[in-house]
Amino acid sequence: MTMISLPRFGVLALIASVIVLPLSIARGGEASGLKPASAFAGIADRNARSTAIFTEMGKVLMSPRCLNCHPRTDSPTQGDAMLLHVPPVTRGPDGFGAAGMECATCHGPRNAPFGNGGGSVPGNPKWHLAPRSMAWQGLTLGQICAVIKDRTKNGGLSLDQLIDHNGKDELVGWGWNPGPGRIPAPGTQAEFGALTKAWVETGAACPK
Amino acid sequence: MAVEFLLNGKHMSFDGDPDTPLLWVIRDHAGLTGTKYGCGIAQCGACTVHLDGKNRRSCVTPIDTVAGKSVTTIEGVSGPIAEAVQKAWVAIDVPQCGFCQSGQVMSAIGLLAQKPKPTDADIDAGMAGNICRCATYVRIRQAIKDAANAKVSA
Ligand code: FES
Ligand code: FES
Numbered sequence: 001m002t003m004i005s006l007p008r009f010g011v012l013a014l015i016a017s018v019i020v021l022p023l024s025i026a027r028g029g030e031a032s033g034l035k036p037a038s039a040f041a042g043i044a045d046r047n048a049r050s051t052a053i054f055t056e057m058g059k060v061l062m063s064p065r066c067l068n069c070h071p072r073t074d075s076p077t078q079g080d081a082m083l084l085h086v087p088p089v090t091r092g093p094d095g096f097g098a099a100g101m102e103c104a105t106c107h108g109p110r111n112a113p114f115g116n117g118g119g120s121v122p123g124n125p126k127w128h129l130a131p132r133s134m135a136w137q138g139l140t141l142g143q144i145c146a147v148i149k150d151r152t153k154n155g156g157l158s159l160d161q162l163i164d165h166n167g168k169d170e171l172v173g174w175g176w177n178p179g180p181g182r183i184p185a186p187g188t189q190a191e192f193g194a195l196t197k198a199w200v201e202t203g204a205a206c207p208k
Numbered sequence: 209m210a211v212e213f214l215l216n217g218k219h220m221s222f223d224g225d226p227d228t229p230l231l232w233v234i235r236d237h238a239g240l241t242g243t244k245y246g247c248g249i250a251q252c253g254a255c256t257v258h259l260d261g262k263n264r265r266s267c268v269t270p271i272d273t274v275a276g277k278s279v280t281t282i283e284g285v286s287g288p289i290a291e292a293v294q295k296a297w298v299a300i301d302v303p304q305c306g307f308c309q310s311g312q313v314m315s316a317i318g319l320l321a322q323k324p325k326p327t328d329a330d331i332d333a334g335m336a337g338n339i340c341r342c343a344t345y346v347r348i349r350q351a352i353k354d355a356a357n358a359k360v361s362a
Contacts, residue, residue, distance in 0.1 A: 121249070
């Protein structure tokens with residue numbers, strides 16, 4: 001009996017997903033984009049507003065485009081599924097890879113579409129791993145927030161410099177231009193920069 | 209606009225799709241077939257060349273990104289490190305079928321150029337992207353060490 005009821009459940013699940021999917025696509029504009037800072041103006045409490053803005057920024061920070069190169073180990077992950085990077089690579093002394101097997105051995109100054117079909121190797125002139133102190137994988141959004149604000153961990157950036165980094169840095173910007181075969185980070189880099197500015201201006205509060 | 213670059217020290221011009229992989233240009237246009245096509249997606253290392261002296265997978269190198277640069281293939285690589293690697297490779301018969309070997313040799317030279325006395329860990333990390341389906345890895349590692357020692361004692 002179990003053998004018969006399982007496929008039935010599968011069919012039900014399939015029907016459910018067919019019904020639910022168009023609904024989520026209909027709301028896709030919101031789900032895949034970023035709300036502007038003004039959307040949080042109604043939150044009277046400054047701290048709560050700041051926290052809400054950072055939570056919105058978290059859609060970007062926790063996207064595979066950011067997390068893949070903020071690993072907990074010395075090796076990045078890759079792809080939307082965030083699997084271990086293949087070929088096996090290590091960060092090396094400076095985050096730019098090991099001698100003879102640098103990030104730049106494969107990652108050039110721009111995304112490189114495969115010559116033999118779909119997909120691409122991502123590229124940017126500054127392609128490298130985030131430092132160990134900025135390991136985000138496995139952290140909660142609140143913990144990520146804390147390390148982002150910590151100048152001893154974030155590469156010495158002040159909050160003002162962080163606005164620029166998020167809004168203008170070209171390697172950060174790659175997240176919105178990841179090349180064929182990858183889902184871009186939500187929204188735009190300009191929107192992300194504006195949210196960062198609003199977050200700093202409201203006191204740079206972190207979610208719990 | 210045509211892309212101009214040096215290929216083994218000679219001027220080369222390619223007037224075609226800027227996305228064309230360097231490997232295609234090396235093999236099909238320049239006719240240098242020592243550099244191998246294994247996967248085309250940066251997974252095997254068979255296509256390794258040197259771009260301005262550094263290891264580079266030519267299969268994922270759009271031709272427009274080599275404009276003004278110097279590309280060296282297995283046919284053109286030279287100098288004391290290359291000679292030491294060649295001798296070491298021959299001395300212990302590293303290759304089996306040979307398909308991966310021009311990539312292995314190029315990667316080994318690129319590694320030794322930066323790490324003249326590589327440790328086992330350095331060799332593992334630097335050669336991690338070069339796959340050998342015949343599993344000649346143990347001999348590759350030995351030959352890299354032999355080449356390093358020969359160079360130091362020379
Ligand atoms: S052919 Fe370039 S890495 Fe396999
Ligand atoms: S010698 Fe056969 S693939 Fe390496």
